[in-house]
Amino acid sequence: MGMGTTRNPEERAHDIPPQLLAAVTRSPVKARLFGADTYLREAAWTFAEDADVLRGTTLCVLKPDAAVGRRYGTALEALRDNGFHPADVLRVRHSRLTIRETWRFQLNFADRERIAAMDLYLGSLDCVLLVLRDERHRPGDVPASVRLAALKGPATAELRRPEHLRARLGALNGLFNFVHTADEPIDVLRDLGLLLEQPRRERVRERLLARHDASEEARRICDTIEAETPPHDLDPERSLHRLTRSAGPAGDVARAGRAGATVTPADLLRAAHHPDADPADLWDLLSVLTATLRFNTPGIERIFPNVLLGAWQEER
Numbered sequence: 001m002g003m004g005t006t007r008n009p010e011e012r013a014h015d016i017p018p019q020l021l022a023a024v025t026r027s028p029v030k031a032r033l034f035g036a037d038t039y040l041r042e043a044a045w046t047f048a049e050d051a052d053v054l055r056g057t058t059l060c061v062l063k064p065d066a067a068v069g070r071r072y073g074t075a076l077e078a079l080r081d082n083g084f085h086p087a088d089v090l091r092v093r094h095s096r097l098t099i100r101e102t103w104r105f106q107l108n109f110a111d112r113e114r115i116a117a118m119d120l121y122l123g124s125l126d127c128v129l130l131v132l133r134d135e136r137h138r139p140g141d142v143p144a145s146v147r148l149a150a151l152k153g154p155a156t157a158e159l160r161r162p163e164h165l166r167a168r169l170g171a172l173n174g175l176f177n178f179v180h181t182a183d184e185p186i187d188v189l190r191d192l193g194l195l196l197e198q199p200r201r202e203r204v205r206e207r208l209l210a211r212h213d214a215s216e217e218a219r220r221i222c223d224t225i226e227a228e229t230p231p232h233d234l235d236p237e238r239s240l241h242r243l244t245r246s247a248g249p250a251g252d253v254a255r256a257g258r259a260g261a262t263v264t265p266a267d268l269l270r271a272a273h274h275p276d277a278d279p280a281d282l283w284d285l286l287s288v289l290t291a292t293l294r295f296n297t298p299g300i301e302r303i304f305p306n307v308l309l310g311a312w313q314e315e316r
Contacts, residue, residue, distance in 0.1 A: 013032075013035065013036045014035045014036050014041055015041065016035050016040065016041060016044045016048075017044070017048060019051070020044060020048055020051055021035060021186070023051040023052075023054070023055065023185070024051065024054060024055075024143075024184065024185035024186040024188075024189055025184055025185065025186035025307065026184065026307050026311040026312060027184075027186075027304055027305075027307050027311075029303070029304040030105075030186055030304055030307070031186070033105065033303070033304075034186055034190055037190060038193075039101070039190050039191075039193035039194040040186070040189055040190045040193055041193070042193040042198070042201075043189045043190060043192045043193030043201065044189065044193075045198075046192075046193075046198065046201040046202060046205055047189060047192070047201075047205060050205065050208070050209075051185075052139065053205075053208050053209065054143075054185045054188060054189060055137070055143040055144065055185055056133060056134050056137035056143070056144050057087070057131065057132065057133060057134070057144055057145075057185075057188060057208055058084070058132050058134065058143070058144040058145035058147075058148045058181065058182055058188055059129065059130065059131060059132065059145070059181065059182045059187075059188050059191055059192075060075075060079065060084070060130045060132055060148065060179055060180070060181050061092070061127050061128070061129050061130070061179065061180040061181070062075055062127060062128040062130065062178065062179060062222070063121075063122065063127055063177075063178055063179065063180060064121060064122065064124050064125035064126075064127065065121070065172075065175075065176045065177075065178055065234060066128075066169075066178040066179065067125055067126075067222075067225050067226060067229045068125070068229055068230070068231060068232040068234070068283055069176070069178065069231075069232065069233075069234050070226065070231050071169050071170075071178045072128070072222040072225075072226060073222075074168060074169055075165075075169060075178065075179060076215075076218060076219065076222070078165055078168045078169070079130070079132065079165075080215075082136075082148075082151055083134055083135045083136035084132040084133070084134055084135070084144070084148060085132065085133050085135055085213065085215060086130050086131065086132060086133075086213070086214040086215055086217070086218045087131050087132065087133045087204075087207050087208050087211070087212050087213070087214055088130075088131040088203070088204050088207045088208070088212065088214050089128060089129065089130055089131070089214045089217050089218040089221055090128075090129045090131075090195075090196070090200070091126040091127070091128060091129075091221060091225070092126060092127045092128075092129045092195055093123070093125075093126050093127070094122040094123050094127060095123060096119055096123070098194065098195065099118055099119060099122055099123070101194055102191065102194060102195075103118075105303045105304065106302070106303075108300060108302075108303055109296050109297055109300035109301065109302060110295070110296060110297070111293065111294045111295060111296060111297050112297075113265040113266060113269060113289075113293055113294070114174075114175070114293050114294070114295055114296075116269050117175060117265070117269070117286070117289050117290060117293060118175065120269070120272055120273075120282075120286065120289075121175060121286050121290070124282060124286075125225070125229060126225060128218070128221055128222060128225065129195065130218060131204055131207070131208070131214075132144065132148070133208065133211065134147065134148075142309060142312040142313060143184060143185045143312065145181070145182040145183060145184050145185055145187065145188050146183070146184050146185075146307075146309055146312050147309075148165075148181050148182075149181050149182070149183050149184070149308075149309070150308070150309040151163070151164065151165055152164065152165045152166055152179065152181050153165060153166040153167055154166075155174060155177075157171070165179060166178075166179075172234060172290070172291070173290050173291055173293075174290070174293070174295045175290040175293070176234055176286075176287075176290050183306060183307055184307050184312070192204065232283040232284075232287070234283070234287050235287060236287045236288045236290075236291035236292075238287075239283070239284035239285075239287035239288050240254050240257060240258070240284075240288050241254075242284050243281060243284050243285070243288070244258055246278055246280075246281050246284075247278070248271070248274070248276055248277055248278035248281055249270070249271040249274040249276055249277055250268075250271040250272070250277065250278065250281040250284070250285050251281075252271070253267050253268060253271045254288075263288075263292070264292075265289055265292055265293050265294075268285055268288060268289045268292070269289065271285060272285050272286075272289075
């Protein structure tokens with residue numbers, strides 16, 4: 001198409017079948033943005049004939065804080081109690097690139113120190129990616145991903161109920177909340193395209209179609225990561241106290257804070273990235289850092305609002 005040429009309204013920006021997009025999102029903005037996204041296109045090539053399966057499938061990522069905070073068992077139990085069973089499980093290590101791509105459409109309003117903290121924390125250990133089958137899902141029901149996103153509960157602690165996943169896990173702040181879930185089926189599809197190469201996506205598809213039970217495999221992977229990872233209380237006050245005894249740069253920051261100086265997220269990040277940083281200080285630093293971050297940059301709007309349970313219930 002040359003400069004100044006008007007696009008034919010019948011031309012399409014991607015090759016994803018319209019019926020698949022209609023089945024996996026209730027957001028026209030997401031359908032347009034994600035539709036032209038290579039990750040979604042690749043996943044659609046794998047799952048184009050499986051819209052019904054996708055609606056009964058969701059993803060839950062157990063993040064590094066779930067390992068050090070010993071929340072794996074509680075998370076798996078809570079998912080099972082609510083009818084979500086692993087059909088497949090993978091160890092996934094985030095990088096700077098996968099963090100930015102996973103949250104590409106949400107990081108536009110994230111504060112700069114929050115993004116830096118995400119790099120430090122999400123890249124520290126493997127995540128556990130659970131591909132979950134919703135055993136309670138029936139044709140015409142809201143999708144599994146939408147049900148689990150609602151079950152996860154709000155980010156604001158005061159609005160949570162005891163049955164919410166974040167409440168059961170004891171979410172501590174905006175980053176230390178132990179799990180990440182997909183909002184609706186289009187997010188399941190895009191994340192599978194982003195995180196998995198074609199052979200691994202094909203195995204996920206085969207396991208979903210065969211109704212494979214990966215519960216024991218999930219438990220073994222979680223046990224292995226916990227055996228490799230020292231536990232941590234993730235308590236910011238105790239962490240700050242421990243850091244005052246550190247001989248590394250984090251110790252200088254913590255001692256200044258104890259003496260009355262203002263300790264900023266930027267100070268903590270500099271200590272974490274200092275050439276002389278002690279790796280043993282990492283989770284104490286992260287505990288203090290995540291408790292003091294400004295989460296969002298004021299005045300910046302979301303690219304699109306979250307698609308909530310009501311959008312799917314109204315259709316039904």
